[in-house]
Amino acid sequence: MIVVSSSGNKFEFEIEGDEIVRCNGNEIKDIHLIEEDGFTFVEKEGTKYSLEIQDQSQNKYTVLINNVSYTFSVETPFSYKRRKMLNQQKQASKTVVISAPIPGKIVDILVEENQQVREGDVVIVLEAMKMQNEIASHVSGKVKKISVKKNDTVMKDDVMIEIER
Amino acid sequence: MIKSLLVANRGEIAIRVMRTARRMGIKTFAVRTSKEPSEPYLSEADEVIDFPPSAEDIPEFLDIETIVSIAKQHHIDAIHPGYGFLAENPYFAKRCEEENIIFIGPSPDAIYKMGNKTIAKQLAGKHNIPLLQGSYSSIRSFQEAEAIAEKIGYPVILKAAAGGGGRGMRVVERKEDLERLYKTASKEAEKAFKDASLFIEKYVRNPRHIEFQIVGDRHGNYVHLGERECSIQRKHQKLIEEAPSVALTPELRERMGADAIKVAKAVNYYSLGTVEFLLDSDNNYYFMEMNTRIQVEHPVTEMVTGFDLVELQIRIANGEPLSIRQEQVNIKGWAIECRINAEDVQANFAPSLGVIEKVIFPQGEGIRIDTGIREGTEITPYFDSMIAKLIVYAGNREKAIENALQALRNFNIKGIKTTIPFCKAVLSNTAFREGRFNTSFIESELKELFYREADEELLAAWHAAQTHLKELKEETFRQPDYEKGKNLSPWVLNKRIQAL
Numbered sequence: 001m002i003v004v005s006s007s008g009n010k011f012e013f014e015i016e017g018d019e020i021v022r023c024n025g026n027e028i029k030d031i032h033l034i035e036e037d038g039f040t041f042v043e044k045e046g047t048k049y050s051l052e053i054q055d056q057s058q059n060k061y062t063v064l065i066n067n068v069s070y071t072f073s074v075e076t077p078f079s080y081k082r083r084k085m086l087n088q089q090k091q092a093s094k095t096v097v098i099s100a101p102i103p104g105k106i107v108d109i110l111v112e113e114n115q116q117v118r119e120g121d122v123v124i125v126l127e128a129m130k131m132q133n134e135i136a137s138h139v140s141g142k143v144k145k146i147s148v149k150k151n152d153t154v155m156k157d158d159v160m161i162e163i164e165r
Numbered sequence: 166m167i168k169s170l171l172v173a174n175r176g177e178i179a180i181r182v183m184r185t186a187r188r189m190g191i192k193t194f195a196v197r198t199s200k201e202p203s204e205p206y207l208s209e210a211d212e213v214i215d216f217p218p219s220a221e222d223i224p225e226f227l228d229i230e231t232i233v234s235i236a237k238q239h240h241i242d243a244i245h246p247g248y249g250f251l252a253e254n255p256y257f258a259k260r261c262e263e264e265n266i267i268f269i270g271p272s273p274d275a276i277y278k279m280g281n282k283t284i285a286k287q288l289a290g291k292h293n294i295p296l297l298q299g300s301y302s303s304i305r306s307f308q309e310a311e312a313i314a315e316k317i318g319y320p321v322i323l324k325a326a327a328g329g330g331g332r333g334m335r336v337v338e339r340k341e342d343l344e345r346l347y348k349t350a351s352k353e354a355e356k357a358f359k360d361a362s363l364f365i366e367k368y369v370r371n372p373r374h375i376e377f378q379i380v381g382d383r384h385g386n387y388v389h390l391g392e393r394e395c396s397i398q399r400k401h402q403k404l405i406e407e408a409p410s411v412a413l414t415p416e417l418r419e420r421m422g423a424d425a426i427k428v429a430k431a432v433n434y435y436s437l438g439t440v441e442f443l444l445d446s447d448n449n450y451y452f453m454e455m456n457t458r459i460q461v462e463h464p465v466t467e468m469v470t471g472f473d474l475v476e477l478q479i480r481i482a483n484g485e486p487l488s489i490r491q492e493q494v495n496i497k498g499w500a501i502e503c504r505i506n507a508e509d510v511q512a513n514f515a516p517s518l519g520v521i522e523k524v525i526f527p528q529g530e531g532i533r534i535d536t537g538i539r540e541g542t543e544i545t546p547y548f549d550s551m552i553a554k555l556i557v558y559a560g561n562r563e564k565a566i567e568n569a570l571q572a573l574r575n576f577n578i579k580g581i582k583t584t585i586p587f588c589k590a591v592l593s594n595t596a597f598r599e600g601r602f603n604t605s606f607i608e609s610e611l612k613e614l615f616y617r618e619a620d621e622e623l624l625a626a627w628h629a630a631q632t633h634l635k636e637l638k639e640e641t642f643r644q645p646d647y648e649k650g651k652n653l654s655p656w657v658l659n660k661r662i663q664a665l
Contacts (some may be wrong), residue, residue: 004629031627068511103516
């Protein structure tokens with residue numbers, strides 16, 4: 001058994017030999033991959049979707065299918081046990097970071113360190129592709145650290161602000 | 166007579182313009198920049214001119230003097246600016262005139278007057294075109310904006326006086342937000358157009374965006390080529406356009422078309438132009454602005470009228486009189502354009518940068534692709550994110566939507582994420598299909614911003630499971646070589662994890 005779960009769905013695949021034979025109790029067959037014109041397609045009953053593995057680290061897979069991304073964690077019975085153990089040991093982090101969603105330039109910082117912010121409050125104005133993008137905090141809490149200055153250039157995923165819940 | 170043409174633009178529009186020019190027997194020139202040394206638009210030209218190294222820190226296609234001097238050096242008759250960049254820069258049009266280069270577009274005076282939204286509104290008002298209440302001149306301070314907003318009532322919209330394309334534009338719902346949004350809008354306007362001045366007007370909630378394509382020659386003849394509906398917008402950026410519009414009756418079309426021509430006449434307009442209106446839910450329309458260039462969405466008009474708009478532009482620039490009369494303009498069938506942008510819909514339309522590894526364009530009857538990319542094209546942050554336009558033409562709207570959906574399914578791109586899943590979501594939405602939509606469609610009607618095909622997630626999960634299984638299998642054959650050759654059994658590993 002191999003369990004593949006996304007944020008909303010869970011797929012339990014049963015395996016016989018090397019083959020996946022059932023999903024959530026329903027028989028599945030006649031799914032194959034086709035390599036064509038440099039694309040990988042998955043085919044099922046005449047329907048063909050293009051797909052690729054966009055990202056993988058350990059048991060996390062991001063699959064791009066029809067240009068839509070799905071992120072799954074794939075668990076075998078062994079990996080499930082190991083993860084459960086790790087989770088118990090890991091302390092729940094209290095700090096949430098606001099990172100740059102896109103590369104750009106900081107044009108305005110609307111908060112100061114130690115200031116209380118509410119979820120949805122605009123904290124930074126980031127200019128990218130000639131647009132001024134308002135970046136809002138996705139949590140309520142206290143601004144712990146501001147790692148950028150006005151006019152700084154940031155790359156995607158650069159940490160801009162840390163907020164303590 | 167124009168015998169040679171410099172296209173002061175890049176990407177799909179450069180290709181689009183050069184194709185028509187070549188067909189008309191005109192020699193075409195393209196400009197190569199260091200940012201895109203080998204893009205497809207260059208192979209489309211008869212001759213490629215390298216942009217000279219410049220000490221100026223302005224983007225190449227905005228560098229008026231260099232572009233003019235390139236044209237002069239190579240004895241080129243005319244310049245086509247495409248859209249964006251210098252297309253609506255009156256000074257550029259003026260410089261061309263001064264150097265005896267034909268600018269393919271309207272007069273500098275018409276560009277200036279229509280480019281300045283306050284002047285444009287004053288002119289339209291003078292000719293009795295319906296207008297929204299607001300400031301008839303640019304406002305320069307927050308206090309001024311506040312006073313006007315107080316008078317006309319919220320919601321109001323702030324717009325860059327010199328702007329377009331959604332930049333420097335903000336809707337203000339409440340008095341408390343005005344100061345903050347005023348600042349961001351004017352900063353954005355300053356950045357984008359080197360002019361921080363804004364104007365303010367009453368905001369019509371949930372209008373439709375209807376625009377009329379007009380054509381005028383240098384001899385005072387005008388026709389309109391019907392409307393385009395561009396209500397599917399996100400942050401004032403058009404994403405899907407169509408022609409004609411389900412919202413217009415023949416009677417309304419005639420009235421709006423006549424008013425669009427009146428606007429053009431007010432500035433002795435010649436060349437192609439677009440007059441944009443807002444249409445409210447009671448079928449009242451209001452003049453918004455006039456765009457004095459060829460537009461991104463011009464192909465839908467070409468599909469339903471059968472005219473080549475670039476050819477009309479070039480002929481008018483040649484001084485030829487318009488060969489079409491209004492009664493010869495027949496709108497036939499339906500056309501829809503989907504803009505395919507390199508954006509990640511699932512990450513709030515963030516730019517998706519990278520290299521296009523592979524691409525398959527859809528093909529078939531009634532399908533037109535205008536694109537500037539090919540395999541190996543790198544999507545950089547230097548230019549806007551549109552990589553292709555899919556235009557689908559059919560006998561009626563229902564069929565056009567169906568064919569467009571099928572074409573989107575056959576449109577495969579590897580390497581970047583695109584707005585294809587978004588376009589599919591719109592085209593399969595019931596309200597859109599029934600013609601019940603307006604500019605707030607994306608926020609109010611579209612529950613999911615991207616379309617999921619049947620069983621798509623299951624098949625993706627299946628693929629992840631298969632890949633994982635294969636890896637596990639390979640791992641058991643591999644000798645694990647952690648820590649200087651010492652093998653680590655799962656038991657030891659578990660112990661270590663516990664000790665962390």
